Amino acid sequence: MERIRHALMDGKPARSVTLTDFEKDAVNHLCLLTMKPVIYVENVAESDLADSAINPNVKEVMNLASELQSGLVTISAQVESELTELPFEERSEFLNSLGVSESCLGNLIRATYSLLGLRTYFTSGEKETKAWTILSGMTAPQAAGVIHSDFEKGFIRAETLRTVQEGDVMLFRFNVWQPSY
Incomplete structure (x- = not known):
């Protein structure tokens, strides 16, 4: 507790103090706002979006975020606004012309999920495909329990299906059905 008090008195966030699990549990009930994880979101010009790390302002905020053990995501509000005006089919081409592969909002969402220790998994049936948010490290039964407690109990x-990854080694087994006459 004393180390946290000193950090706070020095104007540093409580999260900057390295704590053991026992110490974290001991200060958890205090609900210190500066123990919460932080992501800085910096708005940059459209021209800086592809390589925002060379922008001196971004470098400064990046250093600050690093010192404060926080994350940084750069966005261009102008680009995001323009994206909403474009038909869906033209968005990829627009982003490619700026030298980026996706909307900054996707980066922000991923950074937020990572910071909060969250993961997404999908279920799919005949009627719908649904995304579920779980805590990182949850087992399959625990993930099933997010859908319904009975799923975890029973x-x-x-069965997991995933997309093919670079370098995967695959063995295909198949059978071509041919009618016999």
């Missing part, structure tokens, strides 16, 4: 197994 858990048998989970």
Whole structure:
């Protein structure tokens, strides 16, 4: 507690103090705002979006965020506004012309999920595909429990389908059905 008090008195956030798990539990009930994780979001010009790290202002905020053990995401509010005006089919081409592959909002969402220790998984059936948010490190039965507690209680197994990743080694087994006459 004394180390946190000293940090706060020096104008530093409580999260800047390295704590053991026991110490974290001990100060958790204080609900210190400066213990909460932080992401700085910096608005940059459209021209700086592709390589914002060379912008001196971004470098300054990046250094500050690093010192304060926080994250930084750069966005261009102008670009995001223009994206909303474009038809969906033209958005990728517009972003490519700026030298970026996706909307900054996707980066912000991923950074936020990472900071909060969250993950997303999907379920899919005949009628719908749904995204579920879980805590990082949850087991399959715990993830099933997010959908319904009965799923966790009666858990048998989970089948996972994923997209092919670079370098995957795959063995395809197949059978071509041919009618016999």
